Amino acid sequence: MFGISGWELVILLVLAAALIGPDRLPEYVSKLRTYIRQARDMAEGAKSQLKDQMGPEFEDINWRAYDPRQYDPRKIVRDALFDPEPDPDAEQNDGPEDASPVIGAASYDPNRFDPDRATPFDADAT
DSSP: OTTOOHHHHHHHHHHHHHHHOTTTHHHHHHHHHHHHHHHHHHHHHHHHHHHHHHOGGGTTOOGGGGOGGGOOHHHHHHHHHHSOOOOTTSOOOOSOTTOOOOOOSTTOOTTSOOTTSOOOOOTTTO
16 A cells, blocks of 8 residues: 555554544544545445446346456466467377377477477577
């Protein structure tokens, strides 16, 4: 929150209470409470107005699924690098489930990241 830690916030609140003084502190606390209630009422009014304007067809939408905070860029990159997209032209393998494909020259893809493969060294590039 604005680069302020918890202890710094406590110190600022104690300092503000000391500067305002005990006689005006209840007045400022009630003003702060009024502003918070007004902001909460405005947010609730905006939410209800949006629901009214959008109509009943948008009531069953899960809006949390569209929250950008749930997407982890590391997971997206990891999925893009390690999970190849399924090839629609590939034939279905009817062999045993634990059978692994033979890695040969035909299955080598230089664009696919393989953590077990050594990084190629190019003497001309260095």
